[in-house]
Amino acid sequence: MARTRGSLTPQDAMASLSATVQRRWKTWLVSPDEQNSVDLPLHPPTGKATAQDVTAASAWVRSWQNWEKTHPQARVVWVEKSWTAAGLGRQLLPDRLQVAGVDALVSLTGTTRYWRGLVRRFAALAGASPAPAVREAAAAVLPRWRDLDDADLSRVHAVVDWFLAHPSSGLMPRAVPVEGVHGKWLESHRTLVTRLVAAHRGDTSGKTVATLTDLGLVEREAQVRLRLPEGLPGWAGVPGDVTLTWSGAAGLWAEELTGSAPPPVTGVLLVENLETFLALPASPGRMLLWGAGYSARRWATLPWLADLPVWYWGDLDADGFAILSAVRSHLPQVQSVLMDEAAVRRWLQLGTVDSNPDRKNLSALTASEDAARDLLASSGNLRIEQERILLSEAVDALTGAGFYEED
Incomplete structure (x- = not known):
């Protein structure tokens, strides 16, 4: 025209x-x-x-x-x-x-059907006549519920009512007596549930109820999986692949940290995915730590990591870079591996569509890491899974980055 x-x-x-x-x-x-x-x-x-x-x-x-x-x-x-x-x-x-x-x-604008659907789903989530604080809280987390099916919307409503009636149950997450609800369901919908519960309790910021513990539940202590280097003092006969509770992992080498001796490892590699964590070869003095996705944000606060060289290798996707940024906010010395523009160009043919192409600002990324994100986005919002990269080339990249020693 x-x-x-x-x-x-x-x-x-x-x-x-x-x-x-x-x-x-x-x-x-x-x-x-x-x-x-x-x-x-x-x-x-x-x-x-x-x-x-x-x-x-x-x-x-x-x-x-x-x-x-x-x-x-x-x-x-x-x-x-x-x-x-x-x-x-x-x-x-x-x-x-x-x-x-x-x-x-x-x-x-041709969105009448969508808008009426939102209104119906909003009422199913927050109630027919919600208080202003609840209405604001539910609207604020719109992306968390707009795609839920009717069954999950009903569960959210029922779960919120149950937590309001039982603020200090002391139950494990999987023991919440609402049909269809289990530990993984609660974790997946935690932000939605906690914001609504907080709003019903009068907190419009959602800060006082942020975890399952704030809901009155008892969470099982997180577990950290490590692959230790051979020959560590005091670890003779202990398998190199160990799983420790969070408190046990945090307390490792406490005496060394409070004294003059450093921890008996010379560097740590955080790996996002389990398959890669298990496949990578061992190296003298070096530890492998399974990041387990976003759990790496918590592992980054382990006290003995603060003064060690740390590397991070994760998926080339929105989540992988978000995890890297969160880890670096605790450990500014973190060096990423295979998470730059060159890595994206090398493995772009293996990319698949990222179902969560979030482009929020990640202040802790380097220019090269941001360029990798831009290239993934401009190539069709792609993601490249860590496991798809050839292990031999990954080892070469880790060697070049200083994690493995040159032969």
């Missing part, structure tokens, strides 16, 4: 309205009775601009005349403007597009 520079065509206006609607879902859920309207300037061409291309300017006016006839949900405001410079005198031109109310906005 013809247009003049700076003037909005109907297609331009619809794209702008669609973007506005997408931004306002949460606001509308919090304040369903609030009048929401849009007043969009259309920037009609001046007489001087029209003189340069009268045909395009006239076609632009006709496009709005035709559009107005078929879109009764909106109002096009026509204003008399001077086109004297183009030899056309004064003309009545479309100046603004006005849409009043949520119903009109969703109808105009």
Whole structure:
């Protein structure tokens, strides 16, 4: 469709309205009775601009005349403007597009069905007449529940009610007596459940209820899996692959840390995935630590890691870089391996679509790591799993990074 520079065509206006609607879902859920309207300037061409291309300017006016006839949900405001410079005198031109109310906005942008679905699911989650704090909390975590099926929405509602009635149950997560709920379900929906429980208790920030322990449950102590180097003092006869409780792992080499001797390891490699953790060869003095996904954020706080050389190798995807950034926030000396732009280019043919292509700012990444993220995004939001990279080339990269010693 013809247009003049700076003037909005109907297609331009619809794209702008669609973007506005997408931004306002949460606001509308919090304040369903609030009048929401849009007043969009259309920037009609001046007489001087029209003189340069009268045909395009006239076609632009006709496009709005035709559009107005078929879109009764909106109002096009026509204003008399001077086109004297183009030899056309004064003309009545479309100046603004006005849409009043949520119903009109969703109808105009073709999102009525989606919006009604959100409202229905919101009511199933928060109740028919939720308190303002609960309404705000549920809207704030919209991405956590908009794709849940009806069964899970009902479970969330039932679980929140149960925790409100039993604030100090002392149960293990898998023992919560709500049908269909188990430890993994609770962990997967923890943010949603804790925010709603906190809101019901009057905390709109969601900070006082952030963990399963805050819900009155007793969590099993986290377990840390390590592959220790051979010949460690006091570890004779102990398998090199050991699993320790969090407190046991944190207490390793406590005497060395409080005295003058360093821990009896010379460096640690955190590996995101178990298969790679098990497949990598051992090296004298070096420890392998299974990151177990986002658990690596906690492992990074192990006190004996603070003064050791630390390497991190994870998946080339949104989660892998988020984990790396979180680990480096605790351990600024962390050096990543196979998580730069060169690694992405080398293994791009093995990429698959990332189902969670989050591009949030990760302040602890290097320029090279950020470039790797950009390349994955520009290549179609791809991810490259750690396990798909040839082990021999991974060992070469780890050797080049200093984890393994040169032969």
